[in-house]
Amino acid sequence: xxxxxxxxxxxxxxxxxxxxxxxxxxxxxxxxxxxxxxxxxxxxxxxxxxxxxxxxxxxxxxxxxxxxxxxxxxxxxxxxxxxxxxxxxxxxxxxxxxxxxxxxxxxxxxxxxxxxxxxxxxxxxxxxxxxxxxxxxxxxxxxxxxxxxxxxxxxxxxxxxxxxxxxxxxxxxxxxxxxxxxxxxxxxxxxxxxxxxxxxxxxxxxxxxxxxxxxxxxxxxxxxxxxxxxxxxxxxxxxxxxxxxxxxxxxxxxxxxxxxxxxxxxxxxxxxxxxxxxxxxxxxxxxxxxxxxxxxxxxxxxxxxxxxxxxxxxxxxxxxxxxxxxxxxxxxxxxxxxxxxxxxxxxxxxxxxxxxxxxxxxxxxxxxxxxxxxxxxxxxxxxxxxxxxxxxxxxxxxxxxxxxxxxxxxxxxxxxxxxxxxxxxxxxxxxxxxxxxxxxxxxxxxxxxxxxxxxxxxxxxxxxxxxxxxxxxxxxxxxxxxxxxxxxxxxxxxxxxxxxxxxxxxxxxxxxxxxxxxxxxxxx
Numbered sequence: 001x002x003x004x005x006x007x008x009x010x011x012x013x014x015x016x017x018x019x020x021x022x023x024x025x026x027x028x029x030x031x032x033x034x035x036x037x038x039x040x041x042x043x044x045x046x047x048x049x050x051x052x053x054x055x056x057x058x059x060x061x062x063x064x065x066x067x068x069x070x071x072x073x074x075x076x077x078x079x080x081x082x083x084x085x086x087x088x089x090x091x092x093x094x095x096x097x098x099x100x101x102x103x104x105x106x107x108x109x110x111x112x113x114x115x116x117x118x119x120x121x122x123x124x125x126x127x128x129x130x131x132x133x134x135x136x137x138x139x140x141x142x143x144x145x146x147x148x149x150x151x152x153x154x155x156x157x158x159x160x161x162x163x164x165x166x167x168x169x170x171x172x173x174x175x176x177x178x179x180x181x182x183x184x185x186x187x188x189x190x191x192x193x194x195x196x197x198x199x200x201x202x203x204x205x206x207x208x209x210x211x212x213x214x215x216x217x218x219x220x221x222x223x224x225x226x227x228x229x230x231x232x233x234x235x236x237x238x239x240x241x242x243x244x245x246x247x248x249x250x251x252x253x254x255x256x257x258x259x260x261x262x263x264x265x266x267x268x269x270x271x272x273x274x275x276x277x278x279x280x281x282x283x284x285x286x287x288x289x290x291x292x293x294x295x296x297x298x299x300x301x302x303x304x305x306x307x308x309x310x311x312x313x314x315x316x317x318x319x320x321x322x323x324x325x326x327x328x329x330x331x332x333x334x335x336x337x338x339x340x341x342x343x344x345x346x347x348x349x350x351x352x353x354x355x356x357x358x359x360x361x362x363x364x365x366x367x368x369x370x371x372x373x374x375x376x377x378x379x380x381x382x383x384x385x386x387x388x389x390x391x392x393x394x395x396x397x398x399x400x401x402x403x404x405x406x407x408x409x410x411x412x413x414x415x416x417x418x419x420x421x422x423x424x425x426x427x428x429x430x431x432x433x434x435x436x437x438x439x440x441x442x443x444x445x446x447x448x449x450x451x452x453x454x455x456x457x458x459x460x461x462x463x464x465x466x467x468x469x470x471x472x473x474x475x476x477x478x479x480x481x482x483x484x485x486x487x488x489x490x491x492x493x494x495x496x497x498x499x500x501x502x503x504x505x506x507x508x509x510x511x512x513x514x515x516x517x518x519x520x521x522x523x524x
Contacts (some may be wrong), residue, residue, distance in 0.1 A: 122502025139199025298511030
């Protein structure tokens, strides 16, 4: 009796041996012959640190826990439940989807309960989807009532804007209690995780903690710059009390060198591509920081935290941000980048320069719903081993000319002059199409297309995220509720050179993205 793939590649009853994901063959015990089982993979892509605290050069593929719910289907056909391997992240898929290769759908739902649908045509055993995780996957709970009391030797009171960071498990938190001279009291409950759930830092596994103080520059009062730091000698936390690690204040600052961002070729791209979907003025920011790895995606979708990054519009990199300044396009060009503290303890980590340019469109929703601001823009993350010589380029092609082909109402223009576009009855199959900028110097390795619905308070609620490598998405009309208001966010990515073949692991820099919100629309 032959082995059957009842649970990924794992529960193969009667097999002599079950090979992991690095292998592609299992054996039938009755005949001792190889059995070929088609599969794809879905894993966390994890950047960890060494026990020394320096970055681990090996990026790990780790099965997602808790295991995601997974299903697959032909394009336009019904879904079939599948099993996810908690050992190697494999998902066994029917052979018919690979012989010959055809575009099909894989749906996975993580712990946030947001369905992700990938429409792709990978070769068997070559499709590999990843969810970036900065810091190890296994994390202990943060002890209740824990934090740090920090009294740096040679500290420079009064502090003007201190924050505490941890690396290894990457967090940032604003310090609210620093009135007593050189002493900073930091409650770890204020820590904001840059990736995954907040966990307990473990010094034995390389986790570090540091205090960074910020000032606002005199030339630009909105420009926040690190002007000193103190590395704690231990990141350990104790339940019910604040630990008191030793630290010394380092007031050294260093320059950051970059091209200027004031060329018409750069500044004119976004307004030209957005057309009716834009709303001047062009706004933006420039940020510099230290990140876990440049073998990981530069824009992993870290949500904007207004307390941590008040001037950001678009999803941010996961990094210790050492300065963030607004880019005022009306000011006659980019200012010289400021001198900033760059903690010596993080010298082995890569430096990142992050630019974002946006236009914010205000959409008036039907009363009594409030108006909502939708930010479309482009961003770039440039990596370097030092803070010298950042060459500015926005490498991702901007999506343009969004249309929705409907089963009964023709082609709806979602990039035209008007909001609340009528798309006809909420049934059948719809196709969202768009066109990337026609420039051979730009890339769109893949797209994330998010379908949002406006709730009864006028807030955006995610219905489904589609991932595609071609500029079109097939959408099931059952996702639309008659009378509800929807909008698509189309986001291109440059930085995944093998995405077209279904392998999302390799990453290259400069890393870029472009985000465009379509017109709002309704179904009947």
